Amino acid sequence: MPLPRTRETALRRRLANLRGPDVPAKALDARALAALAANPGCNRRAILDGAGVNKAALASALGSPSAFGQSQFALTRGNAFEARVKGDGGAELLRLVHEKLDPGAEPPSHAQVPELSAIGPEGRAARTSLALREATAAGTWTLLDHPMLALDVAGSPAFLEPDAVVVHPDGSWTVVEIKSFPMLDGSADPAKVGAAARQAAVYVIALEQVAARLAQEAPAPRVRHRVLLVCPKDFSNLPAGSAVDVRKQRAVTARQLTRLTRIQDIAESLPEGTCFAPDRPAAELTAAVESVPATYAPECLSTCELAFHCRDRSRTAGAVTALGRSVRAELGGLTTVADVLAAARGEAGDPEDPAVAALRRAAELRAEALGQGVTAGCR
Numbered sequence: 001m002p003l004p005r006t007r008e009t010a011l012r013r014r015l016a017n018l019r020g021p022d023v024p025a026k027a028l029d030a031r032a033l034a035a036l037a038a039n040p041g042c043n044r045r046a047i048l049d050g051a052g053v054n055k056a057a058l059a060s061a062l063g064s065p066s067a068f069g070q071s072q073f074a075l076t077r078g079n080a081f082e083a084r085v086k087g088d089g090g091a092e093l094l095r096l097v098h099e100k101l102d103p104g105a106e107p108p109s110h111a112q113v114p115e116l117s118a119i120g121p122e123g124r125a126a127r128t129s130l131a132l133r134e135a136t137a138a139g140t141w142t143l144l145d146h147p148m149l150a151l152d153v154a155g156s157p158a159f160l161e162p163d164a165v166v167v168h169p170d171g172s173w174t175v176v177e178i179k180s181f182p183m184l185d186g187s188a189d190p191a192k193v194g195a196a197a198r199q200a201a202v203y204v205i206a207l208e209q210v211a212a213r214l215a216q217e218a219p220a221p222r223v224r225h226r227v228l229l230v231c232p233k234d235f236s237n238l239p240a241g242s243a244v245d246v247r248k249q250r251a252v253t254a255r256q257l258t259r260l261t262r263i264q265d266i267a268e269s270l271p272e273g274t275c276f277a278p279d280r281p282a283a284e285l286t287a288a289v290e291s292v293p294a295t296y297a298p299e300c301l302s303t304c305e306l307a308f309h310c311r312d313r314s315r316t317a318g319a320v321t322a323l324g325r326s327v328r329a330e331l332g333g334l335t336t337v338a339d340v341l342a343a344a345r346g347e348a349g350d351p352e353d354p355a356v357a358a359l360r361r362a363a364e365l366r367a368e369a370l371g372q373g374v375t376a377g378c379r
């Protein structure tokens with residue numbers, strides 16, 4: 001639910017102070033949002049993303065630089081491919097949408113491409129909303145090139161920019177994701193397609209919020225849950241399209257987003273003067289980052305720029321989360337490796353606890369196999 005105007009202004013000021021004076025906010029994109037939703041228990045990531053902190057710069061300042069980011073070559077190649085796909089008024093892109101998602105509709109002989117520029121993300125989001133309403137009412141093929149969508153994330157607005165949204169003649173809306181990884185013989189790397197589907201699901205959720213707002217004036221437009229993925233065909237520069245069903249990713253992400261702690265609550269729990277500006281001394285930055293609880297898991301290594309820092313801290317603390325979520329779940333209330341070893345040796349833990357009982361049994365079996373006593377075996 002949106003905050004009242006005065007509280008929203010106060011929250012923005014607080015987030016700007018956390019980011020640091022004169023540090024520009026890093027926009028939260030769908031990739032980051034999908035990763036945030038994948039680890040909803042991590043308040044550290046939630047507040048850093050909510051405040052627009054550049055986590056890659058922060059990780060470098062902490063002495064644990066991330067291994068993230070695309071090369072300049074890959075970015076240039078991706079931009080050139082996207083420009084080609086959208087060239088000629090989006091004719092090829094609309095042809096692919098018609099062929100893969102809506103073959104029963106009239107073919108898109110020509111399409112509307114409304115102007116979406118405006119001042120600031122709020123202005124662009126309002127302009128996008130207006131263009132969607134007009135295109136839906138007109139009932140013509142319309143291509144929205146880099147629209148801006150506002151999404152409420154943990155009580156704070158995030159602005160997202162999909163590659164494109166297409167309005168069909170029946171008034172329904174389709175998200176288009178353009179990627180530079182190849183589609184070989186009609187299929188692409190499943191891991192990359194999965195990541196693209198999770199991103200597209202975030203855009204679908206944001207579009208559904210726009211549709212719900214428009215529904216106050218007219219019947220709610222339908223947001224399609226099959227998106228169009230466009231990739232280079234067989235290492236060429238020609239576009240190939242594939243319809244991807246994102247219902248599952250949409251449901252999971254929507255549920256996880258509702259589980260995020262409100263950014264305002266996290267911000268208010270931090271000590272006065274906390275600041276994540278990368279030009280602060282490393283010790284001060286470390287203290288600021290450590291003041292926010294984190295839930296590290298090995299999956300962070302592929303989704304979060306702070307992963308090396310959080311992994312080091314997690315290992316130093318002997319936290320079992322560093323061993324993975326499934327191990328963590330099996331261990332119940334035992335949260336550190338020291339607790340686990342003490343429970344296995346019979347020095348601590350409730351013997352009625354199934355996790356403790358299983359650990360002791362495992363320790364006995366191990367000692368038996370090695371011909372040792374249990375205490376000696378669990379070091």
Ligand code: SF4
Nearest residue numbers: 042296300304307310
């Ligand atoms: S790396 Fe750290 S901040 Fe990022 S999601 Fe994992 S625990 Fe949270």
